[in-house]
Amino acid sequence: MNLTLCLGCCWHSLQKGIKIDDTYKTYVRGSQLDVFIMNGTRRYIAQVWPGATNMPDFLHPNAQKWWSKEVVEFHDLIPFDGLWLDMNEPANFCSGPNCYFSPDVKCLQIDECCMVCDNTNLSRWDDPPYKINVLGTHEPIYTRTVAMVAEHYGGVRAYDAHNIYGTTETIATYYALKEVSIIIFPPYTKTCCWPRTIRSTPLKLTSANFFLNGANAHQL
Numbered sequence: 001m002n003l004t005l006c007l008g009c010c011w012h013s014l015q016k017g018i019k020i021d022d023t024y025k026t027y028v029r030g031s032q033l034d035v036f037i038m039n040g041t042r043r044y045i046a047q048v049w050p051g052a053t054n055m056p057d058f059l060h061p062n063a064q065k066w067w068s069k070e071v072v073e074f075h076d077l078i079p080f081d082g083l084w085l086d087m088n089e090p091a092n093f094c095s096g097p098n099c100y101f102s103p104d105v106k107c108l109q110i111d112e113c114c115m116v117c118d119n120t121n122l123s124r125w126d127d128p129p130y131k132i133n134v135l136g137t138h139e140p141i142y143t144r145t146v147a148m149v150a151e152h153y154g155g156v157r158a159y160d161a162h163n164i165y166g167t168t169e170t171i172a173t174y175y176a177l178k179e180v181s182i183i184i185f186p187p188y189t190k191t192c193c194w195p196r197t198i199r200s201t202p203l204k205l206t207s208a209n210f211f212l213n214g215a216n217a218h219q220l
Contacts, residue, residue, distance in 0.1 A: 013084040017053030033062040044150040046092040058168035060153040071176035088166040097147035
């Protein structure tokens with residue numbers, strides 16, 4: 001990630017995981033518009049910084065309406081100059097399609113998986129005949145991301161949409177920022193690796209730039 005100093009700019013990071021909380025308005029509005037990734041007949045549950053979360057489905061036709069409202073309301077609360085779209089692999093501290101939070105498990109460290117995961121009897125989507133390189137070790141394709149059998153709108157599997165997740169979020173954010181009425185200089189993006197797929201370097205760093213996650217812990 002190449003950055004240029006922007007004196008006086010206020011940057012904020014947007015995390016993908018939406019906390020499962022019926023008192024959290026962003027979650028409530030997203031639930032009403034049904035914009036979260038599914039796992040069968042239920043919403044896919046992940047764990048990131050807020051704890052138990054649902055993941056936005058930016059392929060859903062209601063996603064733009066919801067995302068734009070959340071970005072506008074966030075800007076009204078905190079008049080940011082730029083957004084960092086972080087953890088849009090999408091990241092997940094747990095791994096696998098069959099994870100749940102057990103009341104018997106105490107979460108002592110939030111960036112370590114606190115869910116109970118049963119990764120036996122996996123489908124061919126989560127257990128294809130190859131592994132990914134995770135910091136020098138060969139790991140299952142679903143490692144620390146959304147399970148491959150999870151589904152986007154229209155039955156699109158995460159297996160087929162994984163590498164465009166960051167791109168779909170960027171498109172949604174671009175149009176959301178236009179509603180904030182600030183000038184946008186689109187970022188230059190380049191792709192490289194699974195699952196931390198997209199890096200970005202702004203063409204011109206101004207108070208209105210936004211860019212993607214620069215992390216690259218997983219490589220092919």
